Amino acid sequence: MKDLYQVIDTIRMSEKATLVQENSNEYVFKVARKANKIEIRKAVEKIFDVSVEDVRTCNYAGKLRRKRRSDAGRTASWKKAYVRLKEGDTLDLV
DSSP states (O other), X not given: OOOHHHHEEEEOOSHHHHHHHHHHOEEEXXXXXXXXXXXXXXXXXXXXXXXXXXXXXXXXXXXXXXXXTTEEEEOOOEEEEEEEEOTTOOOOOO
């Protein structure tokens, strides 16, 4: 993946993500499924101008959904990244 803005999709803002952010200075991002930890680290460092200490990723499979009577479908699979910043660095999300 070459473009930094294709690696990071959105910042996840949920109760769990907020607790992780307050307790351990980690931020949660929804990222491209093919992005690896090195690409995620470089994208966050260049876009937000911070120092990244650690990156952890989780893959999520799409859920089965029904449409009408017998049509079965699936939601899209996606990938989530927990990015820990170095001491003193923060992201201004507002």
